[in-house]
Amino acid sequence: MAQDGYVVAVVGAGLVGERLVSELRRREFPVSELRILARTARTTEIAGETFEVGVAEPEAFEGVDLAFFAGTEGEKGAAVQLSGAAIERGAVVIDNGSDFRLDDEVPLVVPEVNAEALDSHKGLVANANCSTTQMVVALAPLAREFGLKKVVVSTYQAVSGSGREGVEALENGREGVYPKPIERNAIPLIGSIGEDGYSTEETKMRLESRKILSHPDLEVFATTVRIPVHTGHAESVYVELGREVSKEEVLEAFASAPGIVFSGDANDFPTPLEAAGEPGTFVGRVRVEGDRVGFWCVADNLLKGAATNAVQIAESLIERSLLGQKARV
Numbered sequence: 187m188a189q190d191g192y193v194v195a196v197v198g199a200g201l202v203g204e205r206l207v208s209e210l211r212r213r214e215f216p217v218s219e220l221r222i223l224a225r226t227a228r229t230t231e232i233a234g235e236t237f238e239v240g241v242a243e244p245e246a247f248e249g250v251d252l253a254f255f256a257g258t259e260g261e262k263g264a265a266v267q268l269s270g271a272a273i274e275r276g277a278v279v280i281d282n283g284s285d286f287r288l289d290d291e292v293p294l295v296v297p298e299v300n301a302e303a304l305d306s307h308k309g310l311v312a313n314a315n316c317s318t319t320q321m322v323v324a325l326a327p328l329a330r331e332f333g334l335k336k337v338v339v340s341t342y343q344a345v346s347g348s349g350r351e352g353v354e355a356l357e358n359g360r361e362g363v364y365p366k367p368i369e370r371n372a373i374p375l376i377g378s379i380g381e382d383g384y385s386t387e388e389t390k391m392r393l394e395s396r397k398i399l400s401h402p403d404l405e406v407f408a409t410t411v412r413i414p415v416h417t418g419h420a421e422s423v424y425v426e427l428g429r430e431v432s433k434e435e436v437l438e439a440f441a442s443a444p445g446i447v448f449s450g451d452a453n454d455f456p457t458p459l460e461a462a463g464e465p466g467t468f469v470g471r472v473r474v475e476g477d478r479v480g481f482w483c484v485a486d487n488l489l490k491g492a493a494t495n496a497v498q499i500a501e502s503l504i505e506r507s508l509l510g511q512k513a514r515v
């Protein structure tokens with residue numbers, strides 16, 4: 187690290203790229219130089235700052251300590267083409283795309299849950315899918331305290347999870363983004379349907395949760411639904427635990443867990459509108475019966491679901507002395 191901070195690159199200037207810049211600033215991440223890279227060079231304004239966007243090509247990573255790839259859902263992300271070039275030049279890459287998340291060589295990290303997975307990184311760290319991230323933050327204290335046997339989740343996902351196109355589909359009726367109109371509707375298909383009948387989003391929730399929670403056999407049944415909300419994913423989660431619990435035990439587990447903003451009062455439930463712009467994972471509507479727990483959780487999909495988690499990963503790398511070329515040789 188240079189005396190006054192790290193040379194940081196953000197690849198991608200879409201909704202997640204913008205949030206990455208504002209989170210780096212808001213969290214006062216030590217940055218000596220911030221490079222924004224994209225397919226084409228241009229001037230852009232992000233979070234009140236003007237940036238000369240450079241072209242994302244191998245040479246652009248010369249001297250970079252940390253490269254965030256904002257990631258693109260549904261197509262191969264820039265990280266597939268460029269993460270190797272960045273790593274060769276000494277950067278640690280944090281990828282928000284889905285290409286490397288299930289690679290055994292790549293830690294998939296939600297710092298409140300499995301920061302220790304960073305210790306084995308080989309230059310590339312994956313950021314989880316937004317719907318998975320908020321769920322595992324909420325599941326982690328239950329897993330730690332009581333054990334997990336089965337999870338059934340239904341999601342209510344905001345259009346900004348599809349990037350600017352999703353927002354345009356809601357605000358301007360842009361066609362071709364979703365299989366059916368999103369305005370005044372609910373679409374139970376996110377991504378594409380696989381041969382097993384699950385959507386790609388549902389499969390991500392199952393496989394990514396297993397990896398992050400280090401629970402390879404965890405049963406996870408997801409139904410993922412797009413709804414006409416701008417920002418903030420909500421989830422209804424049903425969990426079967428390893429033992430019977432009291433409601434007090436569960437409330438205490440949520441209330442003391444890192445990253446959770448807990449609405450202990452059943453009348454005070456979180457909604458996407460309140461979560462939008464906030465970095466935490468909001469949990470409420472807790473119900474407990476024997477070894478079964480139901481709850482509601484909400485988070486800003488662009489913040490905890492993407493940018494905030496990515497910057498927290500970078501902060502954890504620093505805390506663990508894992509950022510910078512010397513730390514990796």
Ligand SMILES: N[C@@H](CC=O)C(=O)O
Pocket residue numbers: 259314315316317343344346347348376387487491492
């Ligand atoms: N796959 C999510 C985006 C999160 O990364 C969505 O489509 O909402």
